[in-house]
Amino acid sequence: MNQNYVISDRNPALFTLAELPVIDYVQFFHEIGVLLKNESNHVVSYFCLPEEKAKHRYFCFVADDLNHQLKAFSFIQPSGAVLESLTPVHNALHIFEREIHENYGTQFSGHPWLKPVRWPHNRADKNSCMDNYPFFRIDSEELHEVGVGPVHAGVIEPGHFRFICNGEKVHHLEIHLGYQHRGVEELMVNKKSLLQKAVLSENIAGDTAVGHSLCHAQLIEKLGNFTPSENMQLERALALELERIAVHLGDTAALCGDVAYQLGQVVCESLRTIVINTTQFWCGNRFGKGFIRAGGSHYPMTEKTAAEILKNISIVEKRFSEMASHLYSMPGALSRFDEIGTVTKEQGLRAGLTGMAARMCGIPRDIRTSHPFQAYSDVDYKPVTFESGDVLARALMRRGEIMKSVEIVKMLVEKNLARINNPGREQEAEITPAPYYKMALAADSICISMTEGWRGEIVHVAVTDQQGEIIRYKITDPSLHNWTGLALAVRNQEISDFPVCNKSFNLSYCGYDL
Structure with missing residues (x-):
């Protein structure tokens, strides 16, 4: 039995906070790294809870699809901590680390793309806003950028798509969301x-x-x-x-x-x-x-x-x-x-x-x-x-x-x-x-x-x-994960293929924005 996490074979699964072992981040980094080497395991939730005395408690759940189990992790760090990023090793965690960084100011050293996710109203860095979003750029006389949205020709939700193209071929797509953020998670607590x-x-x-x-x-x-x-x-x-x-x-x-x-x-x-x-x-x-x-x-x-x-x-x-x-x-x-x-x-x-x-x-x-x-x-x-x-x-x-x-x-x-x-x-x-x-x-x-x-x-x-x-x-x-799939799908495609690619995923803007 591993003493660094608890396991449940139930869905939904309930744990007392006392039964969750609190480990240090080095142990967490190692355990997650070992588990995610197996493709039947993936992280389904990873988030932070502010506690007293300027501390943050982190929770992470790993789904073991093969054995029908959930593994629950927890660790505590001071607010504003600098933690080694898991993203360079396990890229799927990039969005969770970005979200934690945006909400609570936790720094993840080595994260290659530590950009805002949805601009929550109570975000850690109030100076970060949509108007100064750091879009990925490539300096080249052969490439041009095409911006689409957030206001679209159809009656759809708002989102911005920034294409970097070589002629008609899409070299890179960056998807910029957050326009429909309503603070749903906070409302779930306040109501x-x-x-x-x-x-x-x-x-x-x-x-x-x-x-x-x-x-x-x-x-x-x-x-x-x-x-x-x-x-x-x-x-x-x-x-x-x-x-x-x-x-x-x-x-x-x-x-x-x-x-x-x-x-x-x-x-x-x-x-x-x-x-x-x-x-x-x-x-x-x-x-x-x-x-x-x-x-x-x-x-x-x-x-x-x-x-x-x-x-x-x-x-x-x-x-x-x-x-x-x-x-x-x-x-x-x-x-x-x-x-x-x-x-x-x-x-x-x-x-x-x-x-x-x-x-x-x-x-x-x-x-x-x-x-x-x-x-x-x-x-x-x-x-x-x-x-x-x-x-x-x-x-x-x-x-x-x-x-x-x-x-x-x-x-x-x-x-x-x-x-x-x-x-x-x-x-x-x-x-x-x-x-x-x-x-x-x-x-x-x-x-x-x-x-x-x-x-x-x-x-x-x-x-x-x-x-x-x-x-x-x-x-x-x-959609929190799957928007990345759309960005990957249009690489090296004609930009005219974007609409049918987009429809084939049909992802949620508001589900991402919360």
Whole structure:
């Protein structure tokens, strides 16, 4: 047994602060270095908590995907400490170290790219601002720069893209975000009502309302010692898969639009509408807002809801299967997808890519299988993976995941119907309670919760004080890592390939900005 960290095979996982060994940074540096040599391990959260006497306590969680374990580390340093950077050895940690540096002023010596992440309102260096962002530059008469955004031609979120080009070929892309920073993590601490926290969680990234609210709900339930019923777990997994299907359909429509295949675009858009209208039929909101709450649900599944889901999902399955067969046999579309925007497995590992962005280049990261949550412990699921890492892989991955999610939806609905119609079940035990907003949370504890949103792994961590009040809330959206994947994908591509590369990732600005 290693005395430098604690291990859990649960998701969510709860630890008391007292049981976390506090090691020195040299030990931490060594242990992390050893673990990350194995590509089945990756850091899912690494952040800082200011303490009394000008000290900072750091927490780091490493996911062991092969053994389905989480390893929790902790160390303490004085504020303003200078620490040796792990980034030169394990590049995937670059964004965590940059975030800690920006928020708390910790210096990471040897970090090659210690730039701001999102300009939080209470950042350590108030002189650092968007107007003086240090863009990477190359002095050359052969190269030119192209700036795009933050205001775009489409109705999309704000972000700035700075291309360095040699003619039409992209030599380098730097992505500059932070325009939508709302201080969500601080609001999660300041808002004392669990209802307020729940509403915040489903607005972290608007297209991932179910993924983030589920991650938050199971974290609160773990801290509150509440175990959701099997019905609730089935319904939550079902809502998550409906969200995945809907967004993948919308993304496929967008990819069709980018290559001027209008029939594919309108068909996939109409199918997305069927799916989100099904969610609205169930809970009153097309994006699933209000559906997932800690402690219970206002929208337990009924036979009528189940019948509507099965009817609509069968329509979507049939029509999408037909359209996908047409789309992926059209030379005109394939020529714009194949070998465009390629990311290699080595690049994906170094960048710390997660979810779809990892699976499209041969990295089988999927929290549903590596760290099962809710009903996924009983779902026999194998992630859809590709090796090519190009736009075609990302498009085909959506096709594969839609069809697999359709099967999961059918299975979960049938399972729930069997429970509803089982004459021998204990009626009282199966009644889904209403959400409970008065939970007493575990004191002096830290809890980590992970879900697999449609983009990839979503991670929420909460630290509580002696009264059980949350004093630190850390959120990691998959886009935090995956924007680097987009920057890598467009290298050596024509700048005209950027739109289809961008659509193929479809990353979140607000999920990154928080």
